[in-house]
Amino acid sequence: MVSTFNGLEMAKRALSAQQAAMYTTSHNISNANTEGYTRQRVNFEAINGLTSSREPGGIIDTLGNGVEPGSVERIREQFLDVQYRKENGKTKYYEQKAEAATQMEAILNEPSEEGLSHIFDQFWNSLQDLSVNPEDSGARSVVAQRAEAVADTFHYVSSSLESVREDLRNEMNVKQTEFNSLVDQVNQLNRQIGEIEPHGHVANDLYDERDRLLDQLSSIADISVKYEKSSGMPSPVAMGKATVTLNSGTNKVTLVDGNSYEVNHLHVELNDNNNVKAFHYYNPEEVEPDDAIIEANATIFSGDYQSTGQLKGLMEMQGYETGEVDGAGNPVEEGVYIDMLNDLDVMVNAFMTKFNETHSEGYDINGDEGIEDFFIIDPNAERPSLGLSVNEAILDNKDLIAASSQANASGDGLNAVNLAASYTDHLDELGNKTSVKSYFEGMIGELGVIAQEAYRMEANAGTLRQQVSDNRDSVSRVSLDEEMINLIKFQHAYNAAARSMTAVDETLDRIINNMGLVGR
Amino acid sequence: MRVTQSMLSNNMLRNLSKSYTSMNKYMDQLTTGKKINRPSDDPVIAMKGMRYRTEVGNVEQFQRNITEMHTWMDTSDDTLDETTQILNRLRDLTVQASNGTYEQNQRAAIAKEVDQLQQQLVEAANTKVNNKYIFNGTQTTGIDVAGTLEKPVTLDADGNPVVNLDPADYRAVELEVTAGTRLQANVNPTNVYSQELFDDVKALSDALKSEIPDEDFDEFISVVDKHIDNTVSERADLGARMNRVELIESRLEGQRITARDMMSQNEDAEIEEVIMNLTSQEAIHRAALSAGSRVIQPTLLDFLR
Numbered sequence: 169m170v171s172t173f174n175g176l177e178m179a180k181r182a183l184s185a186q187q188a189a190m191y192t193t194s195h196n197i198s199n200a201n202t203e204g205y206t207r208q209r210v211n212f213e214a215i216n217g218l219t220s221s222r223e224p225g226g227i228i229d230t231l232g233n234g235v236e237p238g239s240v241e242r243i244r245e246q247f248l249d250v251q252y253r254k255e256n257g258k259t260k261y262y263e264q265k266a267e268a269a270t271q272m273e274a275i276l277n278e279p280s281e282e283g284l285s286h287i288f289d290q291f292w293n294s295l296q297d298l299s300v301n302p303e304d305s306g307a308r309s310v311v312a313q314r315a316e317a318v319a320d321t322f323h324y325v326s327s328s329l330e331s332v333r334e335d336l337r338n339e340m341n342v343k344q345t346e347f348n349s350l351v352d353q354v355n356q357l358n359r360q361i362g363e364i365e366p367h368g369h370v371a372n373d374l375y376d377e378r379d380r381l382l383d384q385l386s387s388i389a390d391i392s393v394k395y396e397k398s399s400g401m402p403s404p405v406a407m408g409k410a411t412v413t414l415n416s417g418t419n420k421v422t423l424v425d426g427n428s429y430e431v432n433h434l435h436v437e438l439n440d441n442n443n444v445k446a447f448h449y450y451n452p453e454e455v456e457p458d459d460a461i462i463e464a465n466a467t468i469f470s471g472d473y474q475s476t477g478q479l480k481g482l483m484e485m486q487g488y489e490t491g492e493v494d495g496a497g498n499p500v501e502e503g504v505y506i507d508m509l510n511d512l513d514v515m516v517n518a519f520m521t522k523f524n525e526t527h528s529e530g531y532d533i534n535g536d537e538g539i540e541d542f543f544i545i546d547p548n549a550e551r552p553s554l555g556l557s558v559n560e561a562i563l564d565n566k567d568l569i570a571a572s573s574q575a576n577a578s579g580d581g582l583n584a585v586n587l588a589a590s591y592t593d594h595l596d597e598l599g600n601k602t603s604v605k606s607y608f609e610g611m612i613g614e615l616g617v618i619a620q621e622a623y624r625m626e627a628n629a630g631t632l633r634q635q636v637s638d639n640r641d642s643v644s645r646v647s648l649d650e651e652m653i654n655l656i657k658f659q660h661a662y663n664a665a666a667r668s669m670t671a672v673d674e675t676l677d678r679i680i681n682n683m684g685l686v687g688r
Numbered sequence: 689m690r691v692t693q694s695m696l697s698n699n700m701l702r703n704l705s706k707s708y709t710s711m712n713k714y715m716d717q718l719t720t721g722k723k724i725n726r727p728s729d730d731p732v733i734a735m736k737g738m739r740y741r742t743e744v745g746n747v748e749q750f751q752r753n754i755t756e757m758h759t760w761m762d763t764s765d766d767t768l769d770e771t772t773q774i775l776n777r778l779r780d781l782t783v784q785a786s787n788g789t790y791e792q793n794q795r796a797a798i799a800k801e802v803d804q805l806q807q808q809l810v811e812a813a814n815t816k817v818n819n820k821y822i823f824n825g826t827q828t829t830g831i832d833v834a835g836t837l838e839k840p841v842t843l844d845a846d847g848n849p850v851v852n853l854d855p856a857d858y859r860a861v862e863l864e865v866t867a868g869t870r871l872q873a874n875v876n877p878t879n880v881y882s883q884e885l886f887d888d889v890k891a892l893s894d895a896l897k898s899e900i901p902d903e904d905f906d907e908f909i910s911v912v913d914k915h916i917d918n919t920v921s922e923r924a925d926l927g928a929r930m931n932r933v934e935l936i937e938s939r940l941e942g943q944r945i946t947a948r949d950m951m952s953q954n955e956d957a958e959i960e961e962v963i964m965n966l967t968s969q970e971a972i973h974r975a976a977l978s979a980g981s982r983v984i985q986p987t988l989l990d991f992l993r
Contacts, residue, residue, distance in 0.1 A: 580862075
């Protein structure tokens with residue numbers, strides 16, 4: 169037996185359910201352009217008929233009892249999130265490398281009429297000019313000036329590379345702060361979610377917020393996320409609290425623990441050469457950042473760090489310890505910038521040694537033996553390429569340039585030819601059959617390949633990320649047309665429910681007001 | 689696949705930006721005229737570009753060296769020519785003196801001319817080009833005699849020429865004309881302007897002033913002939929080297945053209961191709977813009993009452 173007013177109740181439930189759906193649609197429309205928003209859907213649930221313990225099987229009739237708005241659920245595919253974060257990490261990693269490579273290409277500026285190789289060519293030309301006019305003081309001055317230009321260009325390249333390296337280091341610092349802040353924010357959201365979910369609520373917009381933060385975190389390092397069920401009576405569609413783990417090959421570090429609400433912050437340790445030595449993870453509640461190196465919960469050495477993301481990109485461009493040691497027991501350092509700086513130093517040293525040696529073998533215009541150091545390197549300079557300069561004595565007195573191969577032979581310019589050859593002759597310090605010139609060409613070629621690779625991979629990873637992102641958007645983003653159709657659908661259902669309420673009303677009106685009036 | 693408005697507009701934005709990127713590339717190529725502007729555009733072309741640039745620079749430098757070579761050689765040649773003429777005149781005079789028709793005062797007049805010719809020989813030996821003595825080996829600024837730089841040939845207290853260059857100290861002046869190839873630029877003055885030459889001319893002059901019999905001058909004729917021979921053979925040697933320099937010069941010119949050509953082929957953009965690319969890219973860009981404007985604008989709202 170059904171209650172008299174069951175129809176009214178049912179219609180009322182229908183009205184409020186359709187209304188809830190309309191509000192959700194409205195929420196979706198409002199957030200159509202909100203970054204990271206996931207469209208929501210009301211899970212309508214039909215209400216079963218009445219049950220009675222007096223009847224066998226419990227159900228006394230098959231009449232339904234209308235609808236109830238069950239949970240409001242996000243339409244989201246977790247698997248796509250995992251894919252997206254993987255690709256995002258890669259894209260950001262290559263983006264970071266490509267950006268740093270662009271800067272390096274701009275600094276070295278090859279091939280051009282301004283780069284180091286052109287300055288070297290000019291120096292070579294000036295020495296050749298000197299060789300045909302060794303007694304000409306003008307030719308001597310030009311040689312001295314060109315030599316200074318070579319030293320200046322080395323300074324410029326070296327200091328520019330060093331300053332970009334410093335920028336990269338600062339950026340690492342910023343990323344470290346961002347990383348720690350993201351970890352804290354995710355933890356904060358975990359707490360909020362953990363307070364809401366036990367009561368059966370579904371914190372959809374907090375999930376969105378958390379997913380957005382996790383996306384950001386994935387651009388800094390490679391992470392994986394696992395969800396812990398909340399205690400109490402969580403809704404079946406509740407996501408739970410996120411446990412975030414950093415992946416670096418087989419090394420795993422828990423960044424956010426969903427159960428204990430404990431987090432690990434990151435501290436990047438640099439060695440004396442400002443190269444990355446290790447990544448330390450410490451509990452900020454127990455350990456001060458300054459003590460992070462000693463009291464870290466986990467440490468990944470730079471040579472083992474494989475967590476693809478901006479941090480790794482910065483590390484590989486800037487410079488890091490590979491974990492190996494060289495013959496002298498010093499750690500081996502690698503990195504595109506540090507390698508380029510070291511290569512420049514090798515080149516400066518080899519060129520200077522050869523040039524000075526040749527110079528000391530010649531004779532100056534007065535028939536005296538050439539002085540031993542045409543070029544000098546300031547021993548206090550940070551690196552040879554920064555400390556290279558032309559001997560003051562030469563700049564003060566150009567007659568000291570040893571252009572002749574014999575004493576008292578002012579017209580003999582053979583040593584100037586030999587000096588010029590220090591740029592093109594094979595030098596053992598630079599490797600097998602390698603001259604300063606070809607060594608530098610090699611450096612530029614290598615840079616070209618590294619940069620090209622970074623650009624290509626950036627584009628490739630970007631395309632993949634785009635695809636995954638499209639897939640994710642396809643599932644989760646708001647389509648205005650669809651929402652409009654839904655709105656119309658719900659509106660019609662609302663109108664129909666109102667009509668059915670009117671029908672019940674009319675029925676009741678018949679019973680209450682118009683019955684029992686026979687013959688009246 | 690479900691496609692939403694924001695996906696459409698994001699994709700359109702991304703594709704437009706891609707289109708701008710490639711237009712920018714073609715613009716760069718057009719404005720710089722170069723296929724590549726940074727090593728990563730093509731590392732091999734970049735490395736080759738650096739090499740060809742150096743190559744072109746080197747060849748041009750060697751051409752400049754050769755200009756200097758010409759200065760040396762041409763002046764040497766002219767001076768040797770003049771020297772030969774002087775020596776020929778000396779020979780004529782000697783022949784005249786030897787044929788026994790001249791009186792003592794006429795011989796004295798010849799002696800005066802011989803002395804003048806001697807002076808001219810000294811001047812020839814002291815020829816300077818670009819402030820360099822060209823008949824003095826590598827000691828082009830002069831010879832250090834007791835602390836002062838002296839000309840190659842000076843006159844002693846009696847007005848007799850003294851050659852200051854010790855033949856043992858003579859070194860050839862060599863210039864590099866192609867990578868690794870050095871050519872001698874000067875002539876060996878010890879074969880031409882030797883002490884012997886000046887002494888012989890002096891002896892001739894002395895003989896003319898003395899009263900030795902005419903037939904004794906026959907000996908002088910052969911002496912002068914020997915010096916003419918020396919000069920001519922040195923000049924022949926110089927001529928042979930000049931030929932070689934000319935050969936090298938024309939080869940260098942060929943090399944310069946080839947190197948420039950290679951450099952251009954290596955890195956210069958093909959303008960026609962770039963313009964074609966730019967034009968088609970422009971068309972694509974326009975199409976993308978117009979397609980975008982059609983796809984982005986309408987929504988269901990436009991059609992709902």
